[in-house]
Amino acid sequence: xxxxxxxxxxxxxxxxxxxxxxxxxxxxxxxxxxxxxxxxxxxxxxxxxxxxxxxxxxxxxxxxxxxxxxxxxxxxxxxxxxxxxxxxxxxxxxxxxxxxxxxxxxxxxxxx
Amino acid sequence: xxxxxxxxxxxxxxxxxxxxxxxxxxxxxxxxxxxxxxxxxxxxxxxxxxxxxxxxxxxxxxxxxxxxxxxxxxxxxxxxxxxxxxxxxxxxxxxxxxxxxxxxxxxxxxxxxxxxxxxxxxxxxxxxxxxxxxxxxxxxxxxxxxxxxxxxxxxxxxxxxxxxxxxxxxxxxxxxxxxxxxxxxxxxxxxxxxxxxxxxxxxxxxxxxxxxxxxxxxxxxxxxxxxxxxxxxxxxxxxxxxxxxxxxxxxxxxxxxxxxxxxxxxxxxxxxxxxxxxxxxxxxxxxxxxxxxxxxxxxxxxxxxxxxxxxxxxxxxxxxxxxxxxxxxxxxxxxxxxxxxxxxxxxxxxxxxxxxxxxxxxxxxxxxxxxxxxxxxxxxxxxxxxxxxxxxxxxxxxxxxxxxxxxxx
Numbered sequence: 001x002x003x004x005x006x007x008x009x010x011x012x013x014x015x016x017x018x019x020x021x022x023x024x025x026x027x028x029x030x031x032x033x034x035x036x037x038x039x040x041x042x043x044x045x046x047x048x049x050x051x052x053x054x055x056x057x058x059x060x061x062x063x064x065x066x067x068x069x070x071x072x073x074x075x076x077x078x079x080x081x082x083x084x085x086x087x088x089x090x091x092x093x094x095x096x097x098x099x100x101x102x103x104x105x106x107x108x109x110x111x112x
Numbered sequence: 113x114x115x116x117x118x119x120x121x122x123x124x125x126x127x128x129x130x131x132x133x134x135x136x137x138x139x140x141x142x143x144x145x146x147x148x149x150x151x152x153x154x155x156x157x158x159x160x161x162x163x164x165x166x167x168x169x170x171x172x173x174x175x176x177x178x179x180x181x182x183x184x185x186x187x188x189x190x191x192x193x194x195x196x197x198x199x200x201x202x203x204x205x206x207x208x209x210x211x212x213x214x215x216x217x218x219x220x221x222x223x224x225x226x227x228x229x230x231x232x233x234x235x236x237x238x239x240x241x242x243x244x245x246x247x248x249x250x251x252x253x254x255x256x257x258x259x260x261x262x263x264x265x266x267x268x269x270x271x272x273x274x275x276x277x278x279x280x281x282x283x284x285x286x287x288x289x290x291x292x293x294x295x296x297x298x299x300x301x302x303x304x305x306x307x308x309x310x311x312x313x314x315x316x317x318x319x320x321x322x323x324x325x326x327x328x329x330x331x332x333x334x335x336x337x338x339x340x341x342x343x344x345x346x347x348x349x350x351x352x353x354x355x356x357x358x359x360x361x362x363x364x365x366x367x368x369x370x371x372x373x374x375x376x377x378x379x380x381x382x383x384x385x386x387x388x389x390x391x392x393x394x395x396x397x398x399x400x401x402x403x404x405x406x407x408x409x410x411x412x413x414x415x416x417x418x419x420x421x422x423x424x425x426x427x428x429x430x431x432x433x434x435x436x437x438x439x440x441x442x443x444x445x446x447x448x449x450x451x452x453x454x455x456x457x458x459x460x461x462x463x464x465x466x467x468x469x470x471x472x473x474x475x476x477x478x479x480x481x482x483x484x485x486x487x488x489x490x491x492x493x494x495x496x497x498x499x500x501x502x503x504x505x506x507x508x509x510x511x512x513x514x515x516x517x518x519x520x521x
Contacts, residue, residue, distance in 0.1 A: 001278050084280035085230060086288060107277050 002039065002108035003080050003088040008072040009101025011046055024096040032080065032091060041078035072101055079108070122151050123320070125168045126246025127327065129175055131218035136205075137198050138281050140243060140271065142182060147171075149178035176202050217283075219244060219331045225274065225281050227296040234258075235270035236299050242267050245324040255306055255321055283335075293336070297344050297400065300328045304348050322352060342391035343401030349384035350407035353377040364506040369416040381411045399435040402427055421450040438467035446477050454484035472501035476511065483518070492518055 014021055025043065032038035050066045066073060075097065082088040085105070092103040126147065133143040150171050164170040180202055182188060183195040226240040237256070241247045247255075253263040273279065284292045304325035307318040329345045357371035388404050406427050413419040428444035441464055449457035458481050461474075468474040479494035495515040502508045 084278045085228075086280050086282075086284065089230070090288065105277075 001082060001084070001110070003082055003085075004106045004108055005041075005078040005080060005088070005092050005095065006074060006104040006106065007076040007078075007095060007097050007101065008070075008104065009075050009097045010072055011075070013100055014097075015100050021096055028094055028096060031094070032078070037080045037082055037087075037091060039079040039081055041076070043076040044074060046075075047073040075101070118151070118155055120320075121167055122154075122171075123246045123324075125171050127219055127244045127331075128168065128215050129172050130243060130246075131215040131222060132172060133175065133179065134218040134222060134281070135214060136179075136201050139192075142179065142188075143175075144243070146179035146182055147175050149181075150174040153178070216331055216334050220335055221281055221283055223296055223299075223328060223331065224283055224292060225279060226270075227292070227299045228274075228279050229292065229295050230277065230279060231270050231273060232266070235266045236295065237302055238263055238266050239270045240299055240328070241303065241324065244328065247324070289336075293338070293341070296332060297340060300325050300332070301344060301347075301400070303328070304351070308351070319355065322348075322355070326352065339391040339394045339396055340398040340400050342387050343398060343404045346384045346388035346391070347400055347404035347407055349380055349387070350404060350411045353380040353384065353411055360506065365504045366506050367510065368410065370506075370510060373415065376411065381408070384408065385412070397430070399431060402431045402434070406431070419450070421447055425451050438464050439471075439473075442468060442471075442474055442477060445481070449477075449481045449484060454481055457481050458485055458487070470501060472498055475501060479511075479514070488518060488521070 016024070022043075029038060029041060032041075047066050050064075052063045052065060052067050054061045054063075078091075078095070080088060080091055082091070085107075088105050092098060092105050095103050097103065129147055130140075130143055133146070134140075137143065153174055154171065158164075180199050183192075183199050189195050222244055223240065226243060227236045231239065234256075238249075238252050241252045241255075242249065249263045249267065250260045252258075253260040256263075283289070304322060307321035307325060326348055329341070329348060333341050333345055354368075354371065354376050356377065357373065357375040358366055360366055384404070385408055388401065388408060391401055392405075406424055409420050409424050409427070425444065425447035428440065428447050432440055432444060442461065445457045445461040445464070448454075448460070458478075461478055461481060464474065475494045475498035479491045479498055482488070482491035482494055492515065495511055495518065499508055499511045499515065502511060
């Protein structure tokens, strides 16, 4: 079953420097890859680079910024193939940003 | 057989049968439906055909048969291609009586599933009571002063989440076990606590709810008798031992200082004490063990006046370091006051007023302690507040008596 792991954090609140953090993510991705659970995963550029699109009544509106101003911003994601929620949760706990941010774990909708 | 007897029997067997059936299939709704069918059949047949010798075994056998009936239904077969495999499995094991260890294991898996931290806290309690203890949504709603509709919604959503997020039906592995056990213990503790509430007019017998909590902790202890598991069990045992003195004939709750201690079960208290002491030998001391020790000291005091307050106070000092809460701090104040340090206790208690608004025990304690330091105006007001917030008649009368004594001084 596929799970989306959405990584949220307060930008700038990282507990280590960026180089170290990226290294830690590298280790995580490798481990997940070796375990055969990694489908994909990417880090996102900061929230200041976001643009939001809404189409209402045929009209497209484009605004600067994320869909909502939140304290913790979406910083990246992983798409994993896991047996069950507990397995997905144990991977989520290993994501470096889980130490200071939040990782949301959501099952991907499965169509029959 | 009276309706009440049926209910009691079904409730006793519910957890065991669900546990046994879970070794065949994980479709909890199907199991509960089949069990419901079997119970209805019992209600219909037993009055005229007579009761079977082994009620539990009969229920189990009939549940299996009704399960097969449901599995054979066309609409179920269409959406569940695996159902023939289940039918085969049930029929192959028809003569086999599942042993207690297997049933206990299945129930343990179910407890961990129902108490998963991924489920909202209120749902964990409701789901546990529904699936493991066989309580109806109406009974659960009443026990927790929530509407039946709300309870049903909670339970349904919880089951949906279990399915959609694929919460596994298993005992947690490795590190996750120590992470997940506290949630299970908390649910059992909250269920037991609910059986303790001095709210009047609840139709579900508090003794029955307490019995369910005891059954659940026993299921856990059977396989994992960790210090905190034993601590929680000892805590529950100490409290249960005092139950006979806790209610008068009119079902009114009698507070601890007034209880007739000759009614307490001393053998149970001794057993709980042995269990607690053994658990303390293993090194770590957790909040349930500390609370058990405090309850144990109350249970072993020959009278309210002979309570070992210095020991209790020392235990509360330890408890606040592992389980800080305004209520724990309040109890700490009370113990301190009874140790002869009423002034200190009073100033500490005043600092808690913001966090304990409308909390009856706060005002009752404030009144007592104010009396000890001769602050009679404060005591009078506090007694009045406590009386206003008290729901049970015995305690109300007790506090009113104290207030009157004060007013007549």
